Amino acid sequence: MGGGEQAAGPASGQSAAAIPWPGVARLPPLVVARGELAGHLAGLAAESGSSGEVLLVPNADLAVTRLARAAGAPPFVLAQPGAFRAGLGRLLRLLAEPDLAAPILFVGSPHRAPRLAAAARGLGLASLAVQEIADSRALAALVAGLRERPRGNAPPLGAEDLARAIAGGAIVNRYQPQVRLDDGVPVALEALARWEHPLHGLIGATEFVPLAERAGLAAALGHRVVQQAVADLAALHAARLRYTVALNLPLDVLLDAHLPERLSAACAAGGLPVEALTIELTESQIARDLEAVREAALRLRALRFGVSIDDFTPSEAQAGLVALPFTEMKLDRSLVLDALRDRRQRAALADLVRRAHDRGLAVVAEGVETPQAWAVAQEIGADLAQGWMVGRPLPAGAIAAWTAAWGASGPV
Numbered sequence: 001m002g003g004g005e006q007a008a009g010p011a012s013g014q015s016a017a018a019i020p021w022p023g024v025a026r027l028p029p030l031v032v033a034r035g036e037l038a039g040h041l042a043g044l045a046a047e048s049g050s051s052g053e054v055l056l057v058p059n060a061d062l063a064v065t066r067l068a069r070a071a072g073a074p075p076f077v078l079a080q081p082g083a084f085r086a087g088l089g090r091l092l093r094l095l096a097e098p099d100l101a102a103p104i105l106f107v108g109s110p111h112r113a114p115r116l117a118a119a120a121r122g123l124g125l126a127s128l129a130v131q132e133i134a135d136s137r138a139l140a141a142l143v144a145g146l147r148e149r150p151r152g153n154a155p156p157l158g159a160e161d162l163a164r165a166i167a168g169g170a171i172v173n174r175y176q177p178q179v180r181l182d183d184g185v186p187v188a189l190e191a192l193a194r195w196e197h198p199l200h201g202l203i204g205a206t207e208f209v210p211l212a213e214r215a216g217l218a219a220a221l222g223h224r225v226v227q228q229a230v231a232d233l234a235a236l237h238a239a240r241l242r243y244t245v246a247l248n249l250p251l252d253v254l255l256d257a258h259l260p261e262r263l264s265a266a267c268a269a270g271g272l273p274v275e276a277l278t279i280e281l282t283e284s285q286i287a288r289d290l291e292a293v294r295e296a297a298l299r300l301r302a303l304r305f306g307v308s309i310d311d312f313t314p315s316e317a318q319a320g321l322v323a324l325p326f327t328e329m330k331l332d333r334s335l336v337l338d339a340l341r342d343r344r345q346r347a348a349l350a351d352l353v354r355r356a357h358d359r360g361l362a363v364v365a366e367g368v369e370t371p372q373a374w375a376v377a378q379e380i381g382a383d384l385a386q387g388w389m390v391g392r393p394l395p396a397g398a399i400a401a402w403t404a405a406w407g408a409s410g411p412v
Contacts, residue, residue, distance in 0.1 A: 026072035028053035030102075032063050032091070033080035037108060041078045047136035048143070060087030064398045065405035067094055068391045071369065073102040076143045078133075081112035088116065093395040096123040096202040097174070100392070103146035107133060124201020154199035159215035162195070162208055166220050170196045173228045174393035175245070177402060178364060178384045181377055184410045186403055188384065190246045190280070191229045192393045193221075205248070213250055222253035226266055229277075232396035234270035241403055246278040246308055246328075251285045254296050260303045278306030278328060283313070286324070297325045311366075314352065329356045331382065333367025339376050350380040357381070374411050385411075 029045035031038065031054055038056060045054045055074070057063045063077075064087065077095070084091075095102060104120050104127040106113040113129035120127035126146040133139050165171055175189040195203040212221040225247060233245050253259060267274050279300055286293050286309070297307045308328035313335065331349070339346040353363050365377035368387035377385050389411065391402050 027055055027066065027070045027074040029055070030063060030066075030074040030077045031056045031079075032058075032060060032077065032083050033107075034058040034083055035080075037080050037082075041080065041107060041133075044133055044136050044139045045076075045078055048139050059083055059085075060091040061398075061401040063087075063091050064094055064394070065401050067091075067100060068394055068398065068402050068405070069388060070100070070392075071388055073100045075102065076146075077102050077104040078139075079104060079106050079116070081106055081109040081116055084116065087397075087401075088119070090395050090398040090401070092120050092123050092125065093172075093174075094392070094398060095120075096125055096196070097393065098202060098204070101125060101201070103127070103143050105130060105133070105139075105142060105146075107131075122198065123196060124198075154197075157197075157200070157203075157208060157211060159211065159217065161197075162211055162215065162217055163220070165195055165197070166217065166224050171221065171224050171228075172196055173225060173232060173396065175232070175396060175399060176386060176393045177391040177399070177406070178386045179390050179406070179411070181365070181374075181382055181385050184406075186243070186406055188244045188246065188278075189233075189399070190386065190393075191225065191248070193225050193248075209250055213252060218250035218252040219256070222249045223262075225249070226263065230266045230270040230272060233276060234272055235396070236399060237272065237276075239400060241400060243399075244276045244278060244306070246280050246306070248280045248282070248310065251288060254279070254281065254285065255289070255292050257299065259296070260299045260305065263300075263305060264303050274304050275306065278308050280308045280310040280330070281326075282310045294324055301325045301327070308364075314348070326361055328362045328364060330364040330366055330386075333387070336365050336367040336373055336376060336387075339380060340372055346376060346380060353381040371411070 028051060029048065031041045031045050033041050042054045042056045046052050055066060057066065094100065104125055106116045106127065106129045108131065110131055117127040117129040128142060128146055130142065133142065172194050174192045174194055176192060177186050178188040178190065179186045193205040195208050197203050212218050229245050229247055233243065236243055263277060264274055267277060281293060300307050306327045307325060308330055309326050310330045311332040312329045313332050335349055339349045356363050362384065363382045364384040364386055365382035366386050368374050368377055368385040368389050370389060373387065374385060374389060394402055
């Protein structure tokens with residue numbers, strides 16, 4: 001394996017097989033360690049797994065780059081505190097994504113391990129610190145105990161909780177990469193809001209944006225998401241990573257006549273060109289007030305912001321929504337999956353892409369999670385790919401590591 005990854009050595013007669021890179025698959029046990037302890041932990045992990053495979057990496061950033069393209073969580077993570085001189089926050093925040101959450105055991109250092117485990121628990125992860133693990137049976141018991149720990153009866157989410165979260169910085173962004181299909185070059189990110197809740201764990205936007213709209217907090221939430229995205233994007237540009245970023249904003253924010261000027265001011269403060277931001281509109285937003293959305297899109301285009309229609313489906317095309325002043329169309333992942341299974345669907349999707357191109361729209365294929373989906377996205381003529389094969393939603397601090405790993409490996 002390249003980039004510092006290793007295949008663990010034999011463990012009590014069972015070999016720990018190497019995991020090929022790249023690839024999109026559910027990961028085996030993940031071991032983040034180095035030195036003598038790495039071999040011991042990898043051997044224990046191999047004995048506890050059904051396949052004998054172990055993913056062994058020496059630091060957090062290499063763990064992030066593997067998790068970034070995995071189809072599912074590892075069954076558990078063994079971590080040596082000494083392997084986390086940097087990157088712990090990036091790894092824990094990625095592991096906190098609901099479909100990646102896995103029990104984490106910090107093994108060693110009686111001084112650092114408890115602090116690291118507490119940090120993991122603060123993000124809603126099941127975590128424990130131990131000085132040593134005697135054998136695979138002891139490991140299995142520890143992992144089983146962590147899996148059985150209930151989160152507790154967390155109270156329902158309330159408007160006051162959300163207001164405090166917005167003011168206190170608990171609303172954070174994750175960024176899912178998009179790459180060009182013709183040459184694989186990373187060019188864009190989609191910002192996805194999350195709520196880091198101390199009791200509920202990491203909460204996706206669909207669970208709290210409606211609450212924000214009902215409670216009159218949409219403007220404050222939108223401001224937080226935009227300010228964080230601009231700050232993160234400016235840091236990436238300073239590191240010579242020239243991404244653009246797409247933002248989903250609540251409808252009340254989108255319809256604010258002053259939004260384009262506020263976005264422009266935010267870009268100027270961050271030293272970004274306005275072309276670096278694209279505002280995404282969903283079907284439900286458009287359906288609620290087509291004419292108002294058209295006017296909002298025109299205001300954004302007048303100041304050179306990109307405007308994208310998200311989760312596009314043929315039914316929307318039939319309604320004439322492509323006539324709105326968009327610069328980009330994002331094909332719903334269901335269309336890509338249907339095209340994988342049905343050649344007629346593939347031909348129909350290729351025709352839709354051609355019509356979008358005729359109107360000057362760039363086309364993003366969502367749901368690119370396998371090499372087959374990548375090939376279909378290329379066949380239908382899409383411009384960009386987004387999905388787990390490219391990368392999961394990542395903390396801002398992990399984008400540089402993902403970029404380097406993608407450049408070294410690419411889509412195949």
